[in-house]
Amino acid sequence: MKPRERWCVELRSLGPSEWTRFLGEHSGLPGPRANTELAIAFAEVADWNQISTATNDSDEYLAMCGTVALGARAADPGAMTKLHELASDSRWRVREAVAIGLQLLGDVSFGALEKIVEAWVDDHDPLVQRAAVAAICEPRLLRTPHAAAVAINICAKSTTALTRWPQSSRGASSLRSLRQALGYCWSVAVAAAPESGLSAFQGLGQDDPDVAWIVAQNLRKKRLKDLVGTAS
Known part of the structure; x- marks a missing residue:
């Protein structure tokens, strides 16, 4: 049991x-x-x-x-x-x-989850966005191309939302929590759909220091490190 x-x-x-x-x-x-x-x-x-x-x-x-x-x-x-x-x-x-x-x-019901995370990723509160990212980026849920595409989209939207905050606000605990989630969730989403996921991930602009940190953290994850090595 x-x-x-x-x-x-x-x-x-x-x-x-x-x-x-x-x-x-x-x-x-x-x-x-x-x-x-x-x-x-x-x-x-x-x-x-x-x-x-x-x-x-x-x-x-x-x-x-x-x-x-x-x-x-x-x-x-x-x-x-x-x-x-x-x-x-x-x-x-x-x-x-x-x-x-x-x-x-x-x-x-993946459809029910999808509706919630699509709504929450547009929320003004970074912690609500963080919940959306963490909820959808679970390997067992991303076994279809559609599910993986949803996860990649949620990661992309929340990353963009993070960059819209002024640098003077980035030390807030809510934004640090969102950044931390994105620091591993991108690798989960990309691993579920390597072709489209790598394209989205590699398209992240790294001029923003938080985005650069997110990219670096994900590249440390074996599931993404192996994919990047294969694609090189």
């Missing part, structure tokens, strides 16, 4: 009133890595009331679990306002949970 399946079984064996204690005990925190598999299991078995309670909890791990579950249900209009808010939450694990949840949605 896979870890996620085991966590689902354990959660279902407990009364909902016991979930808070159980999630806290098995969160993996404090520590370098939170228990993502348990959070995804929560997303599979929780109902709307449990999700709402978790997302509004001050505990970071409970909020993370609720956010993953909310993202997985983001096709529901009732989930979008809260999920958009959580994309720029002050807690980085909650922000990451937005992307994880949206990827779960993409597993079920």
Whole structure:
């Protein structure tokens, strides 16, 4: 039995009133890595009331679990306002949970995920753009030419959006988070569609120091380094 399946079984064996204690005990925190598999299991078995309670909890791990579950249900209009808010939450694990949840949605309906990331990449908030980039640039979701094209487009749009900010603003944490995501997400998107992806990636102007950094970071990734070497 896979870890996620085991966590689902354990959660279902407990009364909902016991979930808070159980999630806290098995969160993996404090520590370098939170228990993502348990959070995804929560997303599979929780109902709307449990999700709402978790997302509004001050505990970071409970909020993370609720956010993953909310993202997985983001096709529901009732989930979008809260999920958009959580994309720029002050807690980085909650922000990451937005992307994880949206990827779960993409597993079920890529079209629903596509609509969300296409809307979010045009958002004024760099953290919302970052959520769009991180959500779509997941290898398991990019197995068709169309999906890969969406990921490349999202990377390109968010990179352009970053360059529109004045240099004096680039030190903002939200912009640094977006830059960091682009520092690896381009390589994921390009690897999914090497021909069109390399063309878009190699067309990035490097006069902007942040774009130059993004290019350099991606070129360090083996999946892209190998492709560039092959194309040379």
